[in-house]
Amino acid sequence: MIDFITFCDYAGTFAFAISGIRLASAKQFDWFGAYVVGVVTAVGGGTLRDILLNATPFWMIQPSYLIVSALALLFVIIFRKYVIRLNNTFFIFDAIGLGLFVAVGIAKTLEFGFPMWVAIVMGTITGSFGGMLRDILINEEPLIFRKDIYALACVFGGMIYYICMNTPLSPAMTQFLAAASVFLARVIAVKYHISVPVLKGEE
Amino acid sequence: MIDFITFCDYAGTFAFAISGIRLASAKQFDWFGAYVVGVVTAVGGGTLRDILLNATPFWMIQPSYLIVSALALLFVIIFRKYVIRLNNTFFIFDAIGLGLFVAVGIAKTLEFGFPMWVAIVMGTITGSFGGMLRDILINEEPLIFRKDIYALACVFGGMIYYICMNTPLSPAMTQFLAAASVFLARVIAVKYHISVPVLKGEE
């Protein structure tokens, strides 16, 4: 089970980092800048969560997140020509990572003694704040505010978590079902072009 | 007295959230994105203050701030056509909220044992950082750096707080006078178009 979670965590980190690095390359950033954008995309959400929880940021405890992000940079440099063909693979990794990040964010917040509504907010922050920071760094309006269902999939997963918590399911199964819900909500939303309505401006 | 403070706090939160949601709607954000911008505008300043003070962010302790922001979103969705006519009302709420946020920020910082100059900086951050984050999220140059007196009204209120603290006035009265000073400075500055001079660039 731990190996499976670790795999999802690394796959998600890799996919999140790739998304940052690709957008940075479209803006002509240098290698180092692209790496920074990749790292920020991958660990930004969990870092804000840990700062708000007053915990030591998770990536400062073991170097694997920075290393996986470096591998993502290497991957983009070496396989530049083929990266675009892997869009669907990255999308699946990204959705897996999103689900896992949300479940981990909720579990950690509950461990710190906060109520469920705080945990759902933290799960959503863990999953979506990295992408928001990425878009700020490359000086674009955050995509997650305008495209598909992303943050809302995190909130949905949080609700599934809450429901499962109040059943006899084990904590591991609860986390798995919450992560799977985020994953499915995200995949279905993209496949069927489901999105949140645009807020119409004033007349 | 507590009820009056609570009312001001909610009115300010509501007005701050409205300002974020309206700007987000002008940028075609979806409902969820607009809600996030509204929440960040309303709680961003107090959150940075609490992170710097190493305190648990205030909105994680009770859900009312997220709820008031959700009501602001509903309000904009339902009363979209009439929102623009309420500009003056929102401006007054916004200025009330600003005054209260500054006073609360100063009082909390002093409670944590920091000197007055840190408290004035924290009061100013509490009042103005949310609007700065809002402008970063919608990818605009922060307005508070270029329009009217906003942050400076916070600093002015901090000085009034300091003066009152050194008189026999009660803490509650000190906070009230500081908040009122911010409110008045802001209203007078906008009414008479008083602004800080622009910093001229190099030749």
Add this chain to the structure above:
Amino acid sequence: MIDFITFCDYAGTFAFAISGIRLASAKQFDWFGAYVVGVVTAVGGGTLRDILLNATPFWMIQPSYLIVSALALLFVIIFRKYVIRLNNTFFIFDAIGLGLFVAVGIAKTLEFGFPMWVAIVMGTITGSFGGMLRDILINEEPLIFRKDIYALACVFGGMIYYICMNTPLSPAMTQFLAAASVFLARVIAVKYHISVPVLKGEE
């Protein structure tokens, strides 16, 4: 020795604040806005480091950093016409400050019991995050992602620190050599137009 470090610290703060204030003036910010950009440029990196380390931000302990930034604003206001001629002086101050900020960031992180790789990341954050925030505030793509060697000079200095730590050199000498390496790497990179390659986008 302490006097020399204090001098470098103030010179670096001054130069960092000047860089923020000058860019803000090019964007027509008002005096207060320019001051905020200056302060954020000067203390932003160390503030993020202290938040991540869960320490009280350094500028909240003594007011000198805010005062030096205010002097930088006064300097730009009064000597506006001549500031551009001092470009080389500011560049040297900036590079001195960068070196010192990196060394201080590494030393503080090691004191908090983190391993060397975290310290190098923190040194790099201390040196380069302020400039990144500055560019976000003035709504530009961060320069450090695209120009010369900046953040990489910080990483290089961190490696020198690590090497010196494993010799019989005194801690003060280790810090001095690390700071000097950052300074030299930065100066040489600019003088000989050495830069990190741009990450090429997809075909």
